[in-house]
Amino acid sequence: MTEFGFLRARRRTPVAPAPGPAAPSAPTASTNSAVSDFLSGRSVRPVREPSGGFDPGALRSPGGTSAAGGAGGSLDLSSPPPSAPPAPSPSTGGSGGLLDLSSPTPSAPIAPATRGAADLLDLSSPTPSASPAPSTGRFMPLTNHDLGLPTIEEGERRILTVDDPVVHLTRMQSSAGGLEIQAFTPAPNQLLLGCAFETSDQLESIVLPGLHPQGPDPRSPIFRSTPQGVSVNLRAVKQIARFFVIGLPQTGNRSMPGGTLVLTTYGGSRMEVVLDTSATYGAKALLTGYVVEGRIVLRAEHDPFSGTLQQVAGVYGYDQMTWRDPFTPLF
Numbered sequence: 001m002t003e004f005g006f007l008r009a010r011r012r013t014p015v016a017p018a019p020g021p022a023a024p025s026a027p028t029a030s031t032n033s034a035v036s037d038f039l040s041g042r043s044v045r046p047v048r049e050p051s052g053g054f055d056p057g058a059l060r061s062p063g064g065t066s067a068a069g070g071a072g073g074s075l076d077l078s079s080p081p082p083s084a085p086p087a088p089s090p091s092t093g094g095s096g097g098l099l100d101l102s103s104p105t106p107s108a109p110i111a112p113a114t115r116g117a118a119d120l121l122d123l124s125s126p127t128p129s130a131s132p133a134p135s136t137g138r139f140m141p142l143t144n145h146d147l148g149l150p151t152i153e154e155g156e157r158r159i160l161t162v163d164d165p166v167v168h169l170t171r172m173q174s175s176a177g178g179l180e181i182q183a184f185t186p187a188p189n190q191l192l193l194g195c196a197f198e199t200s201d202q203l204e205s206i207v208l209p210g211l212h213p214q215g216p217d218p219r220s221p222i223f224r225s226t227p228q229g230v231s232v233n234l235r236a237v238k239q240i241a242r243f244f245v246i247g248l249p250q251t252g253n254r255s256m257p258g259g260t261l262v263l264t265t266y267g268g269s270r271m272e273v274v275l276d277t278s279a280t281y282g283a284k285a286l287l288t289g290y291v292v293e294g295r296i297v298l299r300a301e302h303d304p305f306s307g308t309l310q311q312v313a314g315v316y317g318y319d320q321m322t323w324r325d326p327f328t329p330l331f
Helices: 002-009 029-040 071-074 097-101 171-174 236-238 310-316
Strands: 156-161 166-168 179-183 191-199 203-205 223-226 229-233 240-249 259-263 270-275 283-292 295-300 323-325
Touching: 002 236, 171 295, 179 191, 179 236, 191 223, 191 229, 203 223, 203 295, 223 283, 229 236, 229 240, 259 283, 270 310, 283 310
Parallel strands: 156 270
Antiparallel strands: 166 295, 179 229, 179 259, 191 203, 191 240, 223 229, 240 283, 259 270, 283 295
């Protein structure tokens, strides 16, 4: 037990109790007297003299910085000196620029993109462009090309000679009323007139007096052929492509009887073709007509060629008709 002898010799030092808070001292008589004088109006409010307590300004150094520095500066209650506002930093292209509320720097305007298939939802006004070409609608005026051909005035009379065989009717003359074609011969009915024609849908046919007097549709004919002559309904001029007047002599030897072929329009214009007295083979070309852009071009043929009705029609391009005999077509 000798090796633990120091345990028995060790003493515990008593600890003195901590001093309690000092009891507040009673107010002095002088203090009570000053307060009672102030309340009774005999004196002014006593001015509290500065004591050696806490001075907030003592914590600030002469340079305006906190003497304690660091976190101690949070106790500085004086107004901080004004400083210049920080310059706005340009927004970067990264994710940090999403919270930048400063006004963006003005930049050059962006040129509008070219309108394409991806711009179908673009509601902006399109760039003005050249005005579109006028459409060829039903009520649009027809194109009028000047063919340089001679025309005839209303009420004018003209002879279609070998040197001047063509006349170009006006649009009104070609569409108003009808075109009347008659043969004036020394004796009645010495020359019958037939008319081959082609419609705008490329149908070829012929009208002949007594055999097939109306066509192409007998219920609403455009061409009529009678012993007095041929008439053309010009109100249906848009359905006509061309026509061809053929003379059929009724003399004993089938020669032309002479006389004059007369054409009259609704407005009173008169065109005349002098007939010869040459021998024929039964048929002879007298007059051709073509509809060009709604206007009729007439030509006196003065052709010495003659032949059967089938031959003469074929020579002038009417070769899509069938025939029973050289003078009788099939309808």
